[in-house]
Amino acid sequence: MASGYRDVADALRAAIEAGKYPPGSTLPKQDEIAARHEVNIHTVRKAVAQLEAEGLVTPIRRRGTVVRARPPMRRLGTERYAKSRWKAGIIGFSADREASGVPWKPGDQTQTIAKVPADDAIAKALDVEPGAEVYERARLVKDGDQPTHTLASYYRPEDVEDTPIVDPTPGPIPGGGGFGVLTSKGMEPERMTETIHSRMPTPEEAETLELPAGEPVMILERQTFTADGRCVEFARGVHAASRFAWTYTFQIPE
Amino acid sequence: MASGYRDVADALRAAIEAGKYPPGSTLPKQDEIAARHEVNIHTVRKAVAQLEAEGLVTPIRRRGTVVRARPPMRRLGTERYAKSRWKAGIIGFSADREASGVPWKPGDQTQTIAKVPADDAIAKALDVEPGAEVYERARLVKDGDQPTHTLASYYRPEDVEDTPIVDPTPGPIPGGGGFGVLTSKGMEPERMTETIHSRMPTPEEAETLELPAGEPVMILERQTFTADGRCVEFARGVHAASRFAWTYTFQIPE
DNA sequence: TAGTGGTCTAGACCACTTC
DNA sequence: AAGTGGTCTAGACCACTAA
Numbered sequence: 001m002a003s004g005y006r007d008v009a010d011a012l013r014a015a016i017e018a019g020k021y022p023p024g025s026t027l028p029k030q031d032e033i034a035a036r037h038e039v040n041i042h043t044v045r046k047a048v049a050q051l052e053a054e055g056l057v058t059p060i061r062r063r064g065t066v067v068r069a070r071p072p073m074r075r076l077g078t079e080r081y082a083k084s085r086w087k088a089g090i091i092g093f094s095a096d097r098e099a100s101g102v103p104w105k106p107g108d109q110t111q112t113i114a115k116v117p118a119d120d121a122i123a124k125a126l127d128v129e130p131g132a133e134v135y136e137r138a139r140l141v142k143d144g145d146q147p148t149h150t151l152a153s154y155y156r157p158e159d160v161e162d163t164p165i166v167d168p169t170p171g172p173i174p175g176g177g178g179f180g181v182l183t184s185k186g187m188e189p190e191r192m193t194e195t196i197h198s199r200m201p202t203p204e205e206a207e208t209l210e211l212p213a214g215e216p217v218m219i220l221e222r223q224t225f226t227a228d229g230r231c232v233e234f235a236r237g238v239h240a241a242s243r244f245a246w247t248y249t250f251q252i253p254e
Numbered sequence: 255m256a257s258g259y260r261d262v263a264d265a266l267r268a269a270i271e272a273g274k275y276p277p278g279s280t281l282p283k284q285d286e287i288a289a290r291h292e293v294n295i296h297t298v299r300k301a302v303a304q305l306e307a308e309g310l311v312t313p314i315r316r317r318g319t320v321v322r323a324r325p326p327m328r329r330l331g332t333e334r335y336a337k338s339r340w341k342a343g344i345i346g347f348s349a350d351r352e353a354s355g356v357p358w359k360p361g362d363q364t365q366t367i368a369k370v371p372a373d374d375a376i377a378k379a380l381d382v383e384p385g386a387e388v389y390e391r392a393r394l395v396k397d398g399d400q401p402t403h404t405l406a407s408y409y410r411p412e413d414v415e416d417t418p419i420v421d422p423t424p425g426p427i428p429g430g431g432g433f434g435v436l437t438s439k440g441m442e443p444e445r446m447t448e449t450i451h452s453r454m455p456t457p458e459e460a461e462t463l464e465l466p467a468g469e470p471v472m473i474l475e476r477q478t479f480t481a482d483g484r485c486v487e488f489a490r491g492v493h494a495a496s497r498f499a500w501t502y503t504f505q506i507p508e
Numbered sequence: 509t510a511g512t513g514g515t516c517t518a519g520a521c522c523a524c525t526t527c
Numbered sequence: 528a529a530g531t532g533g534t535c536t537a538g539a540c541c542a543c544t545a546a
Contacts, residue, residue: 004535059514245451316532513543
């Protein structure tokens with residue numbers, strides 16, 4: 001029965017996966033686990049820390065170590081960008097906040113508008129000099145109380161100056177969202193390139209997204225092009241990985 | 255100067271990001287750090303464990319705590335599936351192993367062929383009953399010594415029986431790879447649907463992919479369809495997140 | 509306010525790897 | 528063989544929160 005922290009972690013993991021501790025339930029108290037396995041409580045704590053890093057549990061003071069529920073993942077397909085949605089002039093349309101699956105409510109989404117110097121990725125995407133000033137529209141999107149992702153859009157100043165896109169009023173952009181406004185200015189989005197990768201969050205990201213330990217983030221970068229191939233928007237999103245899956249359907253190229 | 259493990263972790267992280275400890279270099283010895291910050295060595299160890307979980311460092315015995323290099327990410331676009339590559343009858347073509355960016359060498363790739371019962375995702379994708387037997391072609395793909403991803407393809411038995419696809423000989427499938435064989439059997443791949451998400455690895459996955467702590471995996475599931483809409487292959491890949499980025503370009507739907 | 513997890517100190521011993 | 532990180536024990540005290 002005496003064993004190392006890995007053994008304790010393995011035993012707990014197996015019990016969780018066997019359904020002995022279903023999602024939302026709590027593990028036995030740490031000192032009970034310690035007694036059962038005949039180890040010091042610090043060894044149990046290390047085992048729990050291991051499971052936490054794996055994303056299986058989150059210890060909560062005074063409540064115990066709770067088994068994390070796997071929330072249903074939202075599947076994001078390209079249809080979320082469909083023109084019909086913004087061309088109908090729907091007030092409050094936003095493909096980005098659609099990602100959270102619920103309609104907009106005041107306080108849902110914070111946003112800041114600012115002129116910032118373009119970093120390398122932005123500069124390359126928008127075809128401006130690195131360090132040149134671009135408009136940044138940054139928002140934190142929530143599903144109820146829970147933040148799900150941050151998203152920052154970048155525009156060339158001459159494209160969006162004096163449009164609702166750079167109006168710092170909270171809430172959806174009137175006129176069919178950002179894409180609606182671009183369309184009405186003669187820059188209708190036609191094509192996109194999205195790039196996805198994943199890593200562990202920075203402490204800053206973990207804080208703003210309220211991420212439990214052991215939850216990675218997925219980074220989505222997209223370029224939006226007009227029909228003549230000009231990139232009119234670059235966006236970068238940081239998503240809580242457990243909440244999203246992306247789906248793409250395509251013809252196999254020749 | 256006396257401080258908690260978070261402060262120590264913050265200081266080390268800041269120093270790493272400021273370039274004081276470049277990728278590949280090692281941090282000072284743990285007891286030196288402890289002395290500098292006037293804390294117990296166990297506090298330092300906890301701080302280092304934190305940075306490890308963030309994917310920033312990997313402690314190696316006798317060598318010290320080394321700052322992880324960020325290997326260049328391989329960008330995977332849909333052109334890796336281009337028909338011209340397998341239709342030319344290229345020996346040894348494999349879009350999946352292209353993902354590692356180097357030509358095939360013996361010992362690079364292990365593979366196993368087996369008949370397995372279909373899990374729910376496989377069954378749904380291939381339109382068979384859950385639990386029905388399907389062919390599984392599973393491989394571990396390496397870039398040199400380093401495993402980069404596992405990939406398992408699933409086929410309906412009647413589609414691939416007695417073809418090179420289910421021949422357990424190591425190495426690339428003769429006849430233009432799996433897609434080439436399917437094409438020659440009148441099931442030419444035309445369209446794909448790929449779905450991507452991310453999570454922390456299971457201990458098993460961490461072992462087979464030799465993942466350092468703090469490295470997430472990305473799960474890619476794809477369905478391959480013929481022109482008449484029949485799904486002839488379902489595949490599931492588990493990728494070391496730090497090595498891959500996926501890119502998709504698409505028209506914005508109406 | 510009691511009970512749970514969180515942090516820190518202290519010290520012994522182990523394990524691996526480079527020299 | 529020496530030096531680095533890894534694990535375990537032991538005990539004190541802190542911090543948050545549900546009752």
